[in-house]
Amino acid sequence: LLLENALRQALEKGEFELHYQPQLSPARGELLGVETLIRWRHPQLGLVSPVRFIPLAEETGLIKPIGAWVLREACLQIARWDASGVHVPRVAVNLSARQFEQADLVSMIDGALEAAGIDASRLEVELTESLLMQKPEEAVLVLRQLKALGVTLALDDFGTGYSSLSMLKRFPLDTLKIDRSFVEGLPGDDDSVAIAQAIVAMARKLRYTVVAEGVETAAQSAFLRDNGCNALQGYLFSRPLPAAELPACIDRLA
Numbered sequence: 001l002l003l004e005n006a007l008r009q010a011l012e013k014g015e016f017e018l019h020y021q022p023q024l025s026p027a028r029g030e031l032l033g034v035e036t037l038i039r040w041r042h043p044q045l046g047l048v049s050p051v052r053f054i055p056l057a058e059e060t061g062l063i064k065p066i067g068a069w070v071l072r073e074a075c076l077q078i079a080r081w082d083a084s085g086v087h088v089p090r091v092a093v094n095l096s097a098r099q100f101e102q103a104d105l106v107s108m109i110d111g112a113l114e115a116a117g118i119d120a121s122r123l124e125v126e127l128t129e130s131l132l133m134q135k136p137e138e139a140v141l142v143l144r145q146l147k148a149l150g151v152t153l154a155l156d157d158f159g160t161g162y163s164s165l166s167m168l169k170r171f172p173l174d175t176l177k178i179d180r181s182f183v184e185g186l187p188g189d190d191d192s193v194a195i196a197q198a199i200v201a202m203a204r205k206l207r208y209t210v211v212a213e214g215v216e217t218a219a220q221s222a223f224l225r226d227n228g229c230n231a232l233q234g235y236l237f238s239r240p241l242p243a244a245e246l247p248a249c250i251d252r253l254a
């Protein structure tokens with residue numbers, strides 16, 4: 001209860017902040033987008049990771065107002081970057097299962113885009129396999145509505161669920177994010193190489209945009225570039241950064 005109240009107050013007091021991690025084109029290091037990752041700036045504890053509060057936010061339902069804040073803030077940030085001449089083509093936002101059950105999710109997202117005055121194509125939502133498989137029939141309907149808005153849909157942590165391949169036929173997705181557990185062993189580990197090559201080849205054939213997560217070394221980056229990944233994300237390029245630090249990071253990477 002204590003922590004639940006603390007979370008609720010954190011939202012009221014504006015203690016959450018968004019960090020943004022660049023996604024780059026493999027060949028030219030051009031910025032293709034950023035993934036939004038929430039943090040809690042706690043007055044005593046400092047910066048608190050979402051792994052420490054998102055589960056509780058989900059249990060208590062607070063993920064709904066927090067998630068709505070994330071979507072509004074991410075859309076507003078894109079508009080702020082536009083206004084200051086910083087070109088960030090797209091922002092990706094993680095959704096959790098509880099948010100996905102919200103009857104007003106689609107209108108909430110539409111409202112966030114509207115309030116920021118940005119085109120829906122600037123927003124990508126990241127979903128996980130387990131989220132989609134909870135109520136697959138309902139999920140398909142929600143995804144269709146989001147696509148009708150013009151938002152793009154990414155499948156996060158691809159390959160780690162129980163039904164990765166059936167997801168592809170079932171849901172209207174645009175982007176597959178290869179989980180970092182498959183990137184970790186590249187390029188030295190033969191099994192990792194086989195899995196990564198097979199995922200990228202299949203995904204490209206099915207016309208998905210393929211994003212590799214957790215890219216930490218130049219050798220991983222070169223391998224993923226040579227094997228046809230569309231975008232790379234990871235500590236090699238940048239950690240998730242506060243909005244104010246992104247312009248300098250873009251300049252450094254260019």
Ligand code: G
Pocket residue numbers: 036037038049050051054067070094095096240
């Ligand atoms: O950046 P990082 O280690 O801290 O993120 C940890 C986890 O928290 C990741 O699985 C990420 O998807 C999740 N996460 C980060 N931001 C959000 C958010 O805004 N909403 C939800 N639902 N999950 C988030």
Ligand code: G
Pocket residue numbers: 021037094156157180213214215216233234235236240
């Ligand atoms: O679950 P999701 O894929 O949304 O979460 C992404 C998580 O991965 C975040 O916690 C983010 O901070 C973290 N992350 C981003 N880049 C790297 C990386 O290169 N290596 C590792 N180990 N984690 C990363």
Ligand code: MN
Pocket residue numbers: 035094126156
């Ligand atoms: Mn993600």
Ligand code: NA
Pocket residue numbers: 156157158177179180213
């Ligand atoms: Na992921």
